[in-house]
Amino acid sequence: MAPIPTPPAEPQDNPNTYVGLGAPEAERLARERGWSTVRSLPPGAIITMEYREGRLNFEVKDGTVARAWKG
Template identity: 60%
Template sequence: MDEDEYLGLTGEQAERLAAERGWRTVRVLAPGALVTLEYREDRLNLQLRDGRVERCWQG
């Protein structure tokens, strides 16, 4: 997975790209949001700031 490909995309664009690439679960988060510590291999996390992806990671 190349996380950099998601950086700068709008949340909608990133979610669409993730679905096209087979991600079963996409979690959209605000900066500083509390997240669970469970690791899920099939989950892509997208952190948005002002509607654009600023961070992306698996789990």
């Protein structure tokens, strides 16, 4: 039987620290802190709800991060 793959490590990072930052700065900082995937979305975007280790989501309004969450 094949081994079960190990999901990527998730940084020990608080998503709330990104709220209020400009989107480009927040994305750069998140990648520097080790997030493998950073997703910026407009308010009210329809998205899938599956949880993905190592992914950080930003809701961006007027170029600024209004909300941030893992998965």
